[in-house]
Amino acid sequence: MEFDTIAAISTPMGEGAIAIVRLSGDQAFEIADRLFRGVGGKRLKDVASHTIHYGHIIDPKTGEVAEEVMVSAMKGPKTFTKEDVIEINCHGGLVSVNRVLQLLLNNGARLAEPGEFTKRAFLNGRIDLSQAEAVMDLIRAKTDRAMNVALGQMEGRLSKLIQKLRQEILEILAHVEVNIDYPEYDDVEEMTHHMLLEKSAYVRKEIEKLLRTSQQGKILREGLSTVIVGRPNVGKSSLLNSLVHENKAIVTDIPGTTRDVIEEYVNVRGVPLRLLDTAGIRETEDIVERIGVQKSRQVLKEADLILLVLNYSDELTAEDENIFKAVEGMDVIVIVNKMDLEQKIDMDRVHELSKTHKLVTTSLLEDKGVDDLEDAIASLFFEGSIEAGDITYVSNTRHIALLNQALNAIDEAMQGVEMGTPIDIVQIDLTRTWELLGEIIGDSVHESLIDQLFSQFCLGK
């Protein structure tokens, strides 16, 4: 076992109900134990090899539960890679699987390169000779594809932003370096802890900003999480069906991810929607009834968009009013359905309750008003009520992981400053930040620091 520990989502994208995140390397158990909370405080490092364990993955920073899991613990060499391997079985769909992976990456694992598990299996003598060529082809082919993506991003906004940020860091580094290598050079003031903290704080803010966009990047990639709510029999099912049937279902292109069966992906005028808990709607027609009030509030809270359905041919009830209350402050489109039937609803009251929400009237049975609804969704998204639009997206898992690591590195630099650690030592973490950002755009060449040094300062004998 000679390599660092790698992680990736190992199940192919598809209709599977579970997804597996695999971890391989010397530190697989150690990293997993940082996140895994088993029954009775069980530690994976203590369990018998090749056994499976129930528990939760938690975010060690917040203590929050990220996912309910079954974890297989397998000590090398009797594993696929011949290294220590941990496999985490997740059930929570795309978002939580990604979250589990992200947590592993934040806690010491590195995102596996294409074909890397196979490569390790080979290097550790697991695969026989005849397969070697195939492994090389695999690495080359996948890398070329990744390269194309990388090149595409090079031209993109993200890379410009990262380059700008790296340049800022580079200037700080060059400043520190000139203080070290030319201590008598008087043209530049000595970098102080105060200056360094100020500059680091700026860099930190920018990285955080980029990471925030990753949430929006996620929207584009995974869809706007959308919940349809309403009393029983208002037409939620019909709405779902009409959205799904009218629009092409999205096939996600994220490698190694899976779709949850109880989610539907639809594309409405270019806005990807991920309709949550659709299975629930189909089964019982009533999300509230099915999963209880508390839980449904939770689902509502996590949604990006609420489609609130009312019945035109029925009077408003206390339940309707409660739903309005539950979605207060969220992005909501109010849909008054069954316009083909006789009006019993108090439309004035509906307007009153809707406040600034968009309001659409439909007859899903007669296929009327669906266009209006789609307009409403699209305009809500593109006019920026839902924050997205024309900004930089960080959407790639590798990038998010690198940004998170960069954030940790800059945090350590700032801690160092606050501790009064000498600046040339703090710089180790700052350089690390710079290198991690460089990995995002595929540029970590050290020489550029020296170039910067001599272009920024007039040095010499």
Place this chain on the structure above:
Amino acid sequence: MTYEAGSYDVIVVGAGHAGVEAGLASARLGAKTLMITINLDMVAFMPCNPSVGGPAKGIVVREIDALGGEMGKNIDKTHIQMRMLNTGKGPAVRALRAQADKFTYQHEMKKTLENEPNLTLIQGMVEQLIVEEGECKGVITQTGAVYSSKTVVITTGTFLRGEIILGELKYSSGPNNQQPSIKLSEHLQELGFDLVRFKTGTPPRVNSHSIDYSKTEIQPGDDVPRAFSYETTKYITDQLPCWLTYTNEETHTLIDNNLHRSPMYSGMIKGTGPRYCPSIEDKVVRFNDKPRHQIFLEPEGRNTQEVYVQGLSTSLPEDVQQKILRTIPGLENVQMMRAGYAIEYDAIVPTQLWPTLETKKVKNLYTAGQINGTSGYEEAAGQGLMAGMNAGLKSLDKEEVILSRSDAYIGVLIDDLVTKGTNEPYRLLTSRAEYRLLLRHDNADLRLTELGHKVGLIREERYKKFLVKKQAIEEEKKRLQSIIIKPTSEVQELIKSQGGSELKDGIRASDLLKRPEMTYEHIQKLVPAEGTLDPDVTEQVEIQIKYEGYIEKSLQQVDRLKKMENKKIPENIDYDAINGLASEAKQKLKEVRPLSIAQASRISGVNPADISILLVYLEQGRIARISAE
């Protein structure tokens, strides 16, 4: 006519800073060594600034000393002032710098060479190498003397086809008007070596009597006695100061007005100069918004009035140099004794070398110093030591030595040269080292003495002292890690007086030391050690405990590096036979021929996918070999 002049294990060509270390190292580890220099009066001569050390370079001098080299000892005997730089910063970047008495520096070094039992020092100009079937077997001098040997080290500095440029004047010359070496350069080309043309320069020297020091700022040496060598016990106390002054608007206008006479801008100079050592005309042109540049006046020795004008390196015509000098405060009436000049010379493209500094083209031939494209006495000496060590070891059929980037700045220097090459004279900077927290001034002995002893360059007596020191460090660290300091009023008082926050509970002495406001001295006051510890020991204890977290992080990185270094690439690997390597990577790999995966991964143009493919290919070969057996 030629004649048989003798037979040696190792021949060193040149006796500059690389040559002397090479000759001494090889002789000291037991190889019968011959040193040939063009002029015996120029041994270890400093043609440029009279100083040794500084950031990164000073650490190299310490490393040379820890490996049994001479530079540190020699400067300790012959300096006129010494200063520790970067004392306000962290321990990783502290560095010692000495101003040398350049004349006694030479004399002392020559004395050392002359008194080295296994070493023969002679004057002569080597014009040809004896190469048979790709192996170097000796040298032939201008006078027809044929010396045979098992290995040869070339350390010709800037002598190879050297040309001095001074204003409109250009003539064939080595540094300081020495005879240049022309035939050897041509011969190397005939042997198939790729050469590049580099340039460097030096400032004018002025007469101290004609300087008005009252208009300058004094730059004294440190009050505390300092030394580079771990063996030095006698310290020089009467130091000479340097002086600081500045250029001004007038200087810059004068330079601007005479740029047309500068060989740099007329196109007369074609060689690539170093960015870190620009001429004054370069500085004025490139940084024209700077109102002034620093000028340090440095005495060249105790028995001379010549003063080196640091910051004024130039190849402008002599009359312009004189005028420039006189615009500078303190130098209004200065008398210029020697004009500055630029020098162009041939260097070999260093990617033609193995990390042992042996050439790939000709076996048993080594090169070191400026011929390898570096600049600086310390860079030269470090390479000289390694080339001499390896040439000596090889002549004795012993295993050669390669320093890793995590072992020493010398390792960084050589790896950069042979892996990446250089397109300007290469200078070491602290930023070139990835693990600079590990490569400190203070721990050079801890890093390298073991190796120096193993190859036979560190004598028993010094080695024993080293082991005692090492043990004392470990014991004291252990003591501080096991002792608990209780929050007594004495303790709280001390912490408060240093601006720290009071203890709530007992704390390990080592943990208290980690607090930024605490020093070893404080801890020592609270929990005194038995007996007195050497300051060298307590310094190590303090640094190792205080920066433990950061050191640990660096060590983890080194661990990863070592794993990749242990993945060796066979010398005879056929890169054309590897499917899937990108063509740029293939070409670069064929040129550099890296010895390990770690080295391969540092070549520019070789990307991670190529490394993966290389790893798989190597593993495939290993499995094939095993199954064949």
